Amino acid sequence: MTIQADLNLKYAGACPDDPDDIAESYLLHLLPAGETEFFEEHYLACGRCTGILSVAEDYVLSMRVACLLSARPLPARGGHAPVADS
Numbered sequence: 001m002t003i004q005a006d007l008n009l010k011y012a013g014a015c016p017d018d019p020d021d022i023a024e025s026y027l028l029h030l031l032p033a034g035e036t037e038f039f040e041e042h043y044l045a046c047g048r049c050t051g052i053l054s055v056a057e058d059y060v061l062s063m064r065v066a067c068l069l070s071a072r073p074l075p076a077r078g079g080h081a082p083v084a085d086s
C-alpha cells in the first residue's frame, strides 16, 4: 500500500484514531509530509476535529507563553525586574 493510500484510508470520512495527537502535531508542524493537507481537508469538514484543534491550539499557545515567561528573569520583590549587570 502506498503512503497516499494509507492517508486516504486514515482520513476517509472518519476522524483519525488519535485526533488529539494529530491536532497537536499539526499545530507544531510535526506531521509527516502530505499528512498536513489530509488533516486540513478533514478538520475543515469535521466539527469534532475542529473543536479538538481549537483546544489544542489554546494548549500550544499556553505552552509557548509559559516558555517565554520562564525565560524572563523573575521580578524582584516589590514587582520590579532585577537590573541586569552590565
Ligand SMILES: [Zn+2]
Pocket: 014, 015, 016, 019, 042, 043, 046, 047, 048, 049, 050
Ligand atoms: Zn474528525
